[in-house]
Amino acid sequence: MSNDPPLQLKPRLTVSVDQAQAIMARVAPHATVRDVIELQGGEISTILEIVLTDAPNCILKIYPTQLQWKMAKEVHVLGLLARVDIPVPRILLADDTRAAIDLNFVLMTKLDGMVLGHREPALTDQELSAIYAEMGAAMRRINDVTLDSFGYIGPNGVWTPHPTNRAYMSAQFDRKLDEFCIRGGDDALAERLRGSVAARRHLLDAAETPRLCHYDFHAGNVLVTAEGKPRLTGIVDFENATAGDPLMDIAKALYYFTAKDAPKRDGLLAGHGTRDRPDWEATIALYRLACTLELWCWMAQIGRPDALPALTAELESAT
Incomplete structure (x- = not known):
């Protein structure tokens, strides 16, 4: 530990x-x-x-x-x-x-507008679907920016370049599973997760070109008009940006959605065009595992042990 x-x-x-x-x-x-x-x-x-x-x-x-x-x-x-x-x-x-x-x-x-999360409670399902479709289209334009290699972006570009998405994500899974164990995670669970990732690794090959991913695209980082029909006015906070697979960006954006967020989910997917990719749901599920593992390690790193049991349960369900 x-x-x-x-x-x-x-x-x-x-x-x-x-x-x-x-x-x-x-x-x-x-x-x-x-x-x-x-x-x-x-x-x-x-x-x-x-x-x-x-x-x-x-x-x-x-x-x-x-x-x-x-x-x-x-x-x-x-x-x-x-x-x-x-x-x-x-x-x-x-x-x-x-x-x-x-x-x-x-x-x-300073961009115009207000944080979308502050407006969401007052919006109808139709308005939520529409603004999330607009967000999905904006995310797609971010993802249209290509880079020379896959990897986490540092101060001057990709920090540790990888030639393929499979190489990048395999290294990420290995690194985070090692960190999971170092920070007190269950070794046996880590081994089961390694096996689960290995069985699905082929899904990572579909992303052939490294693309810019915001990788923290949620209602707290999106600005919209303060009154009337919500329209997108700004996207902020690119601290987590990565050169990777656009479906990884989608997986992170969907991470905290629940069943009641179906209008938002459907709008985001439609605006982004996610469903055009073969095996997109299985691929997003694999990236969701990566998100959960990252979040577990992050909560352990910043001293939030109260958050770990729920995240551990989700990791258990992913095996």
Whole structure:
């Protein structure tokens, strides 16, 4: 079992108006900062809105000490999306000098709209299906961005390149199953999972081209119009982006859906065109196992043992 201390997330720091003014002065010398407001959301980073009196508000995203490299990653991924017809933030400034504040940060444009998760309870099934279809189409445009190799994206591109999706996902399963055991998971369960993955490994061969995957595409990372018929206005948070199979992106997006979320599921799949792939359901099931294993390891890493029993039960059912 690992004795490493839990990973520390969401930096707890106060950014003063004067500090925000100094940051803004580097990109908009004549803008005046009126306030700095911490926004909800963002499991890893601290997200602040810089309120300006004479210019559009901006977003300040601050990365935790142990994950400072994610700043460069987000800049890199948003650069890949610069010419894609989807609404994503534009980077105004990326700073790793720790001169203005003692952590890496990016300053980016603030997109219009509100978080979809805040609107969902008031939406009809028809509206949910429609907005998720729009999201599925936007995800497909993200997935249309191709890369040179499969693998997890780091600060300057794919961190450990793999020539095929099978090679990448096989390495991921092996690495996460090893971590599962190191962090206290059951060795016998890990062996059963290895066998289950091996029996389905052929499904990974259908993805021949490495494609950009958001890999955290949920209602908390999507912005929509605040009133009337919901329309997509923004997609944020590319910290988990991966070069992989679009069905892996879909599997992660569907991960927390329940039976009552059928309108959302059907809309997302229709908008994305997922059902065009042979064996798409079996492939998504395999990627769901990967998601569960990753989440188990993540919860163990950040010191959330209360979340592990339910995740272990899901892993048991996957064998």
